[in-house]
Amino acid sequence: MTASYLGRGTSARNHNAMLSQLEFVRRHARILMWVTLIAGAIVFVFPFIWMLSLSVKPEGQAITYPPTLFPRSLDLSPYVNVWGQIGLARLYLNTLLFAGAVTVLSVTFDSLAAYAFARLRFPGKELLFWVVLVTLMVPVAVLIVPLFFEVYEFHWLNTYEGLIVPLAANGYGIFLLRQFFSTLPFELDDAARVDGAGEFFIYRRIIVRLSGPAIAALAVFTFSFNWNNFLWPLIITTTSNMRTLPSGLVLFTGEHEVIYNLMSAAAVLAMAPLVVLFFFLQRYFVRGIALSGLR
């Protein structure tokens, strides 16, 4: 649009009028965009607001007609009771250990493999990459049975090794990082190689450094996925001192009837650390990449 009217020899007045018109459209488009984004956000946050409201409603008020968002009276006791009744502290610790270790290991191993796929030449690359894709194509629900027997054969049931090692690499992560690594200019590696840098140096100091947003995104996905991973810890652990948050909470609600306020309070507490973490970690994956200085 701009190009066409600059091309024509318009008078200064016309030019100004068109500019302000354009400015008008642009500003309104901005307002429209923000209104849509905020409206969408309200839809997204609503179930969580409802969950929060359920967690502070006294037990009898969970199901009422008409349904009310704001509770008539507050009952914060679930937030206190949940600590004593299910040993929440231990669950937090186990979850942090499990999700943290899986994240550190799998981001490391995935990024190493992705470096090979994106930046190095070797025979069998195409085939091995398809192997990586194939690992994503069979639903976890059926893999869990043979996997359980494998962990059993290793004598790893109810151990941290059993929980962590099978998840220490992930096809999804390798694929994601390979896509990002492959967009970086190859001149970077070549220049470093000419200067005598080894592959590990190039991986660590150039490729990983420049892929901060992708690595941060993968770390957040892996951590939150495993923080909420239900099925895997449930089948690998057998004693209550090894349980993680989701399986611990569900076993708790399974033993009793669904007590909405207690379940919601537990869900809010399980989720809160992740939300805080995500909010503050964002600056890492929205950090622009300054390639200009490197070229």
Add this chain to the structure above:
Amino acid sequence: MTAVAEAPVLSALKPVRATKRSSIRARQAATAYAFLFPAMSILFVFVIWPIIDVFWQSVRGTTFLPPASPYVGLGNFRSIFDDPQFWTDLRTTAIYSAVTVPVTMALALMVALGLRHNNFTSRLLRTVYFLPALSSLAVMGLIWSFLLTPNIGVLNYWLTKLGISAPDWLGTTTWALPSVIAVAVWVTMGYDMVIFVAGRQGIPEEYYEAARIDGASPWQQFRHVTLPLLTPTTMFVLVTSVIGAFQAFDQIYVMTDGGPLYSTETLVIYMYRYAFENFQIGYGCSVAVCLFAIVLVFTVIEVRMFRRTQREAY
């Protein structure tokens, strides 16, 4: 004379250079395998091996009852193809994927580009859009069923107040699938958004400056700078979304368990029903193999589609 004298020198040099080049190649290959070793060994032991087991089980009539695993050849597959329910569920899965994948990707891309800056509002809204990904699907499925219930659910209460007669979202065959699809978009959009935000950060601002200097409108910048340079990101999101959609399970299982009247039964729920509710493990594994074949075909097509633009990455 000189030419003759040079010839043996050249031929003497050639093999040296060739071996040197091939030794560099060999060294790079060795390095590559070293980089691949940790991840690939874990994948082979803990994913590929179980997958092989699933294929092995798919030609057996394994149940949880003895005698264990008699060989049945392609019998399981024949029963699958003869089961009209399988075809209905395949259709349901196809509709579910055909709607969720493009809708989620388009919304995620728009939200990601709208919220790609790092001010407080963007950070807050991004966190909100990512909330479903941070939550437990089992709990949120329960909360959604709660909100969508006709008598006590808040959605229908508000719609009735507006004078709209609202249906029983999860209880009727017409509305159950659209409701489940809407919740699926709600669940997966955050992931795609974060990936698109990260992908957009990888595009140097200089390209946009250059485009603006050339007088490109915001749409032209999107069409000719953002979209082509996002190709590797888009390919990743498309391939993983299609795989994910064909494997949809968790929130559907919690919200409807495939009902009412199988109207939301996807292939994975069908598989789960046979393997873990009827304890026909062999049959369940055959369903998984069929699902694998379908997903593989789609992935090959998608990768081929992107191959042309991805060439330089190889």
